[in-house]
Amino acid sequence: MRSSCKGRWAWLTALFVANALAQSLPERLQLCDACHGPGGISATAGTPSLAGQPPIFLENQLVLLREGVREVPQMAAAVQGLKDAEIRLIARHYGAQKPAAPQGTPDPALMGRGAALALKLRCASCHEADYRGREQMPRLAAQREEYLEYAMNGYRRYTRKGGDTLMAAALYGVSDAEVRALAHFLANHR
Amino acid sequence: MKRTLLAAALLAAMTVYAQPPAWQQGKPPAMADSKLAPLAGRNTETPASEIPIGKVKLPKGFAVEIWATGMPGGRAMARGDSGKIYMGTRGLGRVYEVTDEGGRRTSRVVVDKLTQPAGVAMHGGSLYVMAIDKVLRYDGIEKNPDVQPVDLTDRFNLPPQQHHNWKYIAFGPDGKLYVPFGAPCNICEPPPEYAQIRRYNADGSGMEVIARGVRNTQGFTWHPRTKQLWFTDHGRDWMGDKGPEDELNRISKAGLNFGYPYCHAKGVLDADFKKKDGCKGVTLPVTTMGPHAAVMGVIFYTGSMFPKEYQNTMFIARKGSWNRTVKFGFDVANVRPSKDGRKATVKRFMTGFLEDAKAGKFWGRPAYLLQMPDGSMLVSDEQLGAIYRVSYAKK
Numbered sequence: 001m002r003s004s005c006k007g008r009w010a011w012l013t014a015l016f017v018a019n020a021l022a023q024s025l026p027e028r029l030q031l032c033d034a035c036h037g038p039g040g041i042s043a044t045a046g047t048p049s050l051a052g053q054p055p056i057f058l059e060n061q062l063v064l065l066r067e068g069v070r071e072v073p074q075m076a077a078a079v080q081g082l083k084d085a086e087i088r089l090i091a092r093h094y095g096a097q098k099p100a101a102p103q104g105t106p107d108p109a110l111m112g113r114g115a116a117l118a119l120k121l122r123c124a125s126c127h128e129a130d131y132r133g134r135e136q137m138p139r140l141a142a143q144r145e146e147y148l149e150y151a152m153n154g155y156r157r158y159t160r161k162g163g164d165t166l167m168a169a170a171l172y173g174v175s176d177a178e179v180r181a182l183a184h185f186l187a188n189h190r
Numbered sequence: 191m192k193r194t195l196l197a198a199a200l201l202a203a204m205t206v207y208a209q210p211p212a213w214q215q216g217k218p219p220a221m222a223d224s225k226l227a228p229l230a231g232r233n234t235e236t237p238a239s240e241i242p243i244g245k246v247k248l249p250k251g252f253a254v255e256i257w258a259t260g261m262p263g264g265r266a267m268a269r270g271d272s273g274k275i276y277m278g279t280r281g282l283g284r285v286y287e288v289t290d291e292g293g294r295r296t297s298r299v300v301v302d303k304l305t306q307p308a309g310v311a312m313h314g315g316s317l318y319v320m321a322i323d324k325v326l327r328y329d330g331i332e333k334n335p336d337v338q339p340v341d342l343t344d345r346f347n348l349p350p351q352q353h354h355n356w357k358y359i360a361f362g363p364d365g366k367l368y369v370p371f372g373a374p375c376n377i378c379e380p381p382p383e384y385a386q387i388r389r390y391n392a393d394g395s396g397m398e399v400i401a402r403g404v405r406n407t408q409g410f411t412w413h414p415r416t417k418q419l420w421f422t423d424h425g426r427d428w429m430g431d432k433g434p435e436d437e438l439n440r441i442s443k444a445g446l447n448f449g450y451p452y453c454h455a456k457g458v459l460d461a462d463f464k465k466k467d468g469c470k471g472v473t474l475p476v477t478t479m480g481p482h483a484a485v486m487g488v489i490f491y492t493g494s495m496f497p498k499e500y501q502n503t504m505f506i507a508r509k510g511s512w513n514r515t516v517k518f519g520f521d522v523a524n525v526r527p528s529k530d531g532r533k534a535t536v537k538r539f540m541t542g543f544l545e546d547a548k549a550g551k552f553w554g555r556p557a558y559l560l561q562m563p564d565g566s567m568l569v570s571d572e573q574l575g576a577i578y579r580v581s582y583a584k585k
Contacts, residue, residue, distance in 0.1 A: 056230045060281075063233035063262070069283045069303050084234040122217065126227040136230035158352065161305055162281050165322075165352040166228060169375065 025089055031078065032090065041100040047074075048147045052099030057138045058091035064162035071161075099132070100142045106188040114185020117178055121170060123186075131189055136164075145187035152179045217428040218461070228512045229555075233282050235260045236574040242553055243578065247542040251497070252582050254540070257568060258295035261286045262575035265557040266358055266487065267568060268310040268317070272332040275560070275577075276300065276317050277570065278310040280356050285310060285319050287335070288577070295577075301326065301339070309357035311367065313392055318367065320357045323348055325394065345394025349383040354406045358487075363417045367392055370421075372406040377426045377451050377462055385450050387421065387441075401441055403448040403472065409487040409558070414502055416531065418442060420476070422485035422506060425454055427513040434458040435478035436485040438506065440531055446473040476527060477534040482511035483519035487558030487570075495565025496582050500524065504534075505567065507556040510544060520544035522556050522569060540569065540580065
């Protein structure tokens with residue numbers, strides 16, 4: 001029996017705030033897993049998988065979330081008071097987890113369009129040929145589809161702050177339908 | 191019929207990809223599989239014990255120390271009259287204030303959550319902060335740390351594109367604020383408000399475009415005697431390991447064209463934007479600064495601590511290349527202009543940050559320079575969020 005992450009958000013927030021200073025790393029990780037899934041493989045819409053993400057990417061994003069540069073209300077309490085050293089440990093932990101396998105059912109036509117776009121936009125030149133990511137550039141393969149779409153739209157519309165301007169530049173002129181095709185392709189990429 | 195269909199398909203394809211990723215524009219098919227990508231920065235603090243300062247190499251008689259650390263992403267530095275140093279950042283969105291407390295430095299965050307507040311300048315006791323989409327002024331901040339900023343954004347008419355539009359800013363000897371507006375792409379025909387250097391009155395009025403054809407300048411300063419403006423400029427990407435090289439330019443008068451996007455370095459024609467006589471009427475650089483070097487901060491040295499040969503010569507930080515298979519830069523160069531300012535020699539001065547050029551292994555990236563009243567020179571390391579102090583002692 002799994003209650004929804006959303007439902008647990010209120011008590012998680014309370015727990016985070018109460019224990020912000022007293023938590024050990026395993027306790028912290030348990031709380032991360034509560035929303036991001038066991039081992040960082042998310043089964044929750046809108047919540048990204050963390051497993052197998054490059055540690056530098058996770059580290060930098062956690063700092064941006066802590067500082068409120070990236071504004072994600074669900075994360076605000078979770079990262080409040082985290083020290084840089086703790087962030088590094090959390091990033092290392094999820095970086096070492098076995099990444100998710102694709103969860104959806106691929107639509108062949110959409111997969112084809114997404115694959116062609118990814119090639120044209122040269123996504124692999126930074127995110128690697130298998131889209132596993134590297135350094136500050138995240139793993140895209142088997143990330144949740146709706147999350148990929150949300151993230152790309154954040155770059156396009158300048159609502160996701162703290163990143164380089166490169167992703168906004170990389171997605172310049174790409175349409176909504178194309179973003180959907182890219183997200184579908186990457187989420188189902190094997 | 192077949193041809194019409196083909197043409198229609200081509201046209202459709204061109205429409206879809208009319209605006210390819212800006213920073214990859216111009217990536218030729220031969221480099222399609224290249225894995226070169228911008229180098230990762232860090233948002234976390236680096237303790238002094240994790241900075242391998244002993245690896246820095248300097249000419250004989252010079253010494254280096256870690257002067258301050260704990261300012262992730264810190265880059266351009268502006269010094270106030272009381273000695274406080276203000277530092278801008280890019281992605282992290284912070285501006286730091288570094289205070290020297292007699293042999294020990296502390297830092298605090300003046301403002302955060304801005305969109306790449308790279309530009310910081312002190313003028314008349316006020317701190318000016320320029321982000322991609324915001325201009326703030328903190329009056330008397332050194333004495334009043336909690337002063338609320340005056341928002342000057344509306345006066346500066348900042349254009350919407352973000353790429354290459356984080357700022358280096360500085361006040362000139364004329365009391366005006368100099369602000370670059372980079373090309374919003376790797377290589378493109380820039381819209382009219384980009385690829386230029388402008389100057390404004392301190393309150394944002396009286397805007398003038400003083401140079402065009404400038405791709406992405408991240409550092410400039412004025413010659414101590416001639417008062418002419420010298421600026422560094424980043425060359426375009428994806429034309430190979432050899433360049434086109436970054437530039438060091440001199441503005442002898444307002445209104446000059448420095449070549450972008452048609453003419454790069456010392457007369458290299460662009461591979462994508464071809465124009466007959468593309469370098470005609472273009473002011474070529476005083477010297478080139480190396481391929482993809484990422485030339486950043488620049489100062490003329492006028493202090494009394496360094497040997498006389500350095501007097502009125504330039505120091506230029508080269509943050510180091512990403513768009514190159516064998517890495518280049520990651521150092522501070524000493525540049526000595528000729529008397530007429532038409533040419534210059536470039537010699538590496540502060541090195542050791544790049545450990546393996548072929549493997550791309552480095553630990554630090556020198557970004558900006560500041561001459562201190564005692565004649566020593568501060569060097570910011572954007573990679574580790576630290577400031578190093580270079581001094582000279584007669585041996």
